[in-house]
Amino acid sequence: MAVAVLELANISKHFGAIQAVSDVSLSLHAGEVVGLMGDNGAGKSTLVKMIAGNFRPSHGKMLLEGTELVLHRPVEARQHGIEIVYQDLALCDNLTAAANVFLGRELRRGVGPLRILDYKAMYRRAGEIFKELKSETRARDLVKQMSGGQRQAVAIARTMLSEAKIVLMDEPTAAISVRQVAEVLNLIRELRERGIAVVLISHRMPDVFDVATRVVVMRRGRKVADKPIAATSPEEVTGLITGAIEQV
Amino acid sequence: MAITLDRAIGERQRGWLASMLGSQAFWVLLAVILACIFLSFATDSFATPKNLYNITRNFTFVAIIALGMTLVIITGGIDLSVGSVLCLCSMILAVVMNAGYSIEVGIAASVATALIIGAFNGLMIAYLGFPPFVITLGMLSIARSLAMVASNNTVVFQFGPDHDTLLALGGGAWFLGIANPVLYMIVLALLTGFVLRWTKFGRYVFAIGGNEHAATLTGVPVRRIKVIVYMISALSAGIAGIIQTGWLGAVTTNIGAGMELQVIAAAVIGGANLAGGVGTASGALIGAALIEVIRNSLGLLGINAFWQGTFIGGAIVFAVLFDRIRNVRQSE
Numbered sequence: 001m002a003v004a005v006l007e008l009a010n011i012s013k014h015f016g017a018i019q020a021v022s023d024v025s026l027s028l029h030a031g032e033v034v035g036l037m038g039d040n041g042a043g044k045s046t047l048v049k050m051i052a053g054n055f056r057p058s059h060g061k062m063l064l065e066g067t068e069l070v071l072h073r074p075v076e077a078r079q080h081g082i083e084i085v086y087q088d089l090a091l092c093d094n095l096t097a098a099a100n101v102f103l104g105r106e107l108r109r110g111v112g113p114l115r116i117l118d119y120k121a122m123y124r125r126a127g128e129i130f131k132e133l134k135s136e137t138r139a140r141d142l143v144k145q146m147s148g149g150q151r152q153a154v155a156i157a158r159t160m161l162s163e164a165k166i167v168l169m170d171e172p173t174a175a176i177s178v179r180q181v182a183e184v185l186n187l188i189r190e191l192r193e194r195g196i197a198v199v200l201i202s203h204r205m206p207d208v209f210d211v212a213t214r215v216v217v218m219r220r221g222r223k224v225a226d227k228p229i230a231a232t233s234p235e236e237v238t239g240l241i242t243g244a245i246e247q248v
Numbered sequence: 249m250a251i252t253l254d255r256a257i258g259e260r261q262r263g264w265l266a267s268m269l270g271s272q273a274f275w276v277l278l279a280v281i282l283a284c285i286f287l288s289f290a291t292d293s294f295a296t297p298k299n300l301y302n303i304t305r306n307f308t309f310v311a312i313i314a315l316g317m318t319l320v321i322i323t324g325g326i327d328l329s330v331g332s333v334l335c336l337c338s339m340i341l342a343v344v345m346n347a348g349y350s351i352e353v354g355i356a357a358s359v360a361t362a363l364i365i366g367a368f369n370g371l372m373i374a375y376l377g378f379p380p381f382v383i384t385l386g387m388l389s390i391a392r393s394l395a396m397v398a399s400n401n402t403v404v405f406q407f408g409p410d411h412d413t414l415l416a417l418g419g420g421a422w423f424l425g426i427a428n429p430v431l432y433m434i435v436l437a438l439l440t441g442f443v444l445r446w447t448k449f450g451r452y453v454f455a456i457g458g459n460e461h462a463a464t465l466t467g468v469p470v471r472r473i474k475v476i477v478y479m480i481s482a483l484s485a486g487i488a489g490i491i492q493t494g495w496l497g498a499v500t501t502n503i504g505a506g507m508e509l510q511v512i513a514a515a516v517i518g519g520a521n522l523a524g525g526v527g528t529a530s531g532a533l534i535g536a537a538l539i540e541v542i543r544n545s546l547g548l549l550g551i552n553a554f555w556q557g558t559f560i561g562g563a564i565v566f567a568v569l570f571d572r573i574r575n576v577r578q579s580e
Contacts, residue, residue, distance in 0.1 A: 074465075075467055078467075086465060088461075088462075089462075090459070090461065090462035090465045090466060091459065091462055092454070092455045092458030092459045092462055092463065092525070093458055093459065093525070094454060094457065094458035094525035094526060095451075095454060095455060095458055099451065099454075099455075103451075103455055103462070103463070103466045103468065104463075104466040104467035104468050105467075106448050106451060108448065116446040116447065117445075117446050117447065117448065117451060158466075
């Protein structure tokens with residue numbers, strides 16, 4: 001098998017006396033969607049925040065395509081091709097879809113101090129990305145007027161600006177309608193087909209079983225299961241989350 | 249499928265006509281124009297060159313500060329100190345020139361004062377998390393008091409060797425008979441409009457007002473931008489102070505008192521949203537113009553000046569009412 005895009009080796013994180021994540025090893029390959037499940041406080045968010053550069057692991061190593069990765073700030077994760085879609089999407093309602101996609105990475109034209117925003121190029125590129133995502137989202141429209149699914153598309157389009165290798169998604173389907181959930185799951189499939197590794201944090205069993213290729217279950221900071229989706233069932237995963245099944 | 253998707257993505261939801269009709273500033277501008285037409289017919293004194301010259305010159309000081317205020321309001325903040333900062337900057341200019349220094353030194357001292365005050369406001373807000381209302385309210389008091397200290401609460405009307413240059417700067421009409429303050433206002437408005445629309449800085453100002461948390465997460469230097477915005481606001485007050493000093497030919501410690509409310513009213517009437525995220529440079533000018541036309545017309549129509557506040561307050565409520573009605577319709 002090819003080198004893993006991301007390899008976590010015996011990662012632990014403690015905050016004072018509290019052990020949030022203990023001894024988790026995990027590998028992530030291109031084109032994989034890993035459903036990361038677990039009850040509140042199981043350590044999912046802490047684990048993802050270490051990958052995203054918000055926290056540094058107390059112990060253990062992270063390897064990005066075989067070389068050791070040390071992150072001090074979220075911006076560094078982005079520079080390494082690790083993108084995050086935040087649970088609240090982090091969108092500015094008063095700006096257009098294109099402006100949100102390019103926020104913090106605006107395209108400009110001209111020279112020196114006279115460089116001005118390149119609206120045309122940003123609209124064009126954002127439009128291309130929405131097309132790749134097969135999402136009916138208009139680059140020039142204000143995000144304020146968009147549906148939940150379109151807003152997700154804008155947040156996901158951000159991750160596709162650069163050559164992202166890994167996309168971390170925090171509860172992308174938590175607060176949207178059924179139809180919009182289907183849209184978001186399609187977006188995730190698009191990412192997978194482009195060879196991006198996706199980590200999907202979710203509480204929603206059907207979503208995970210719909211798009212994920214693998215499921216990782218955490219309980220009390222430990223990884224208790226790591227199985228291909230075909231080799232498990234919602235009942236087993238539920239048991240693992242609650243602790244009815246100890247470990248597999 | 250591909251064609252319809254292409255078309256759907258490329259489409260614009262609203263054309264230029266729809267977005268113009270949807271803008272508050274457009275309707276206020278229309279109100280200003282209609283009021284001017286009405287006044288030209290209803291009174292003999294409105295459409296005279298002298299009155300028009302007065303109107304244009306009177307509203308420029310509020311308009312110039314409203315440009316800076318608009319930036320602050322777009323980020324979701326407020327700057328209550330502008331009236332006092334105008335007074336302090338005028339007084340610093342007057343005192344320095346009165347002491348025999350050249351106009352260049354006077355202006356440099358005045359601008360530096362404005363920038364220091366703006367930086368102080370901005371740093372307290374961005375880095376120490378002060379509510380903008382509180383820190384600028386404090387500065388409203390501090391700046392006026394410092395102006396009194398600097399002048400020992402006297403009126404300054406002697407500006408040293410460059411006395412005439414200063415008066416020409418503020419009171420002259422160097423181009424096509426247009427009063428100088430109007431020229432400065434137009435240049436500053438074009439500059440503000442350009443910055444808001446075409447620069448990364450302008451984009452970030454809007455982003456902070458739209459969703460500050462999101463701006464931070466996406467790597468926008470939120471704190472730095474906020475400090476700069478408050479510096480620009482104070483600078484606009486300082487510039488207005490310098491020009492007004494030249495125009496009036498004298499500085500007292502009560503100039504600019506209560507001006508912050510007129511400035512905020514101008515920005516809000518022109519479409520800036522106090523909740524943040526919305527505002528334009530042209531709106532600031534149009535809002536200031538409406539206030540001045542109301543003020544001027546009441547005098548010409550022989551209506552008691554005590555009614556002025558009612559009409560200006562009514563204009564604020566009415567202008568924002570348009571926006572509310574539109575929002576209510578949208579959310580339905």
